[in-house]
Amino acid sequence: MRYRLRHTTSYTYSWAVDISHHMLHLALPDLPRQRVKSCTVSTSPSAGRMSEQQDHFGNRVAWLTLGESHTRFNVELRAEVEVDPVQAPDPEATPGWESLRDALAGDGFPVPVAESEFIHDSPLALPSDEAIRYALASFTPGRPVLAAARDLTGRIYKDFRYDPMATEIFTPVAAVMQKRAGVCQDFAHLEIAMLRGLGLAARYVSGYIRTLRAGDAPVSGLPNTALRGADASHAWISLWCGPDHGWIDLDPTNNLICSDEHVTAAFGRDYGDISPVRGVVLGGGPHRIGVAVELVPLA
Structure with a gap:
């Protein structure tokens, strides 16, 4: 599926901002199933200085400075991207979740060091005893990890109101x-906290979900009205399912194994690592934020 993406964020300040510095996690990455055909990030006012690099997780991140006085700050991402559908494994054919837990804890050899980074608590995905008890109803002894995670994802979708x-x-x-x-960010943090509370590796993924119009075909077998979180930046999770299957993305907001209706922007431990726009401003006072997203298939 090939998409046209437009993501705009606007900040309107009560009084002038004299200078500001911002960090953007907006530029789309090339991934094994995702090919970026074009991608531009622009700002108004134009940035006096702007540089791009990779962060700790390999995401594209831009740093910019606005040195002129302004009462409004606009950021716009425009991109074309092609995404392949996922050939997800049979959930029942994935490893038992305890074997992955033990390997991630160091009982396996070799220890999957990169994946082990995502078993630890992070500020916005702290597991609680109640959350772990909730997850254990899905993660029964010996159950395959993806089968258990799909069950957990479905229960969150059913039990938690958007x-x-x-x-x-x-x-x-x-x-x-x-x-x-809650919303997609909350459900992602919730499921990540539950999975990490069980000793599994789970990542927070930010990105976009297809914008559906009247008359569009259903996505992943769901009616159009079931796609929650469109028309805004979206969030979901990625679960490590062992060396044979790698990372599998799950969307608790829509009860999906993510496929070609999702476009990835960045991943990290939680939202705090990869918020799309953040910064420090001198002046400004109270402000309003507006966000609009459109992810539309190209014919």
């Missing part, structure tokens, strides 16, 4: 468990 007003950016996992409500 409600943009229920949480804020830094709502902790324990609060999401109590509210039984």
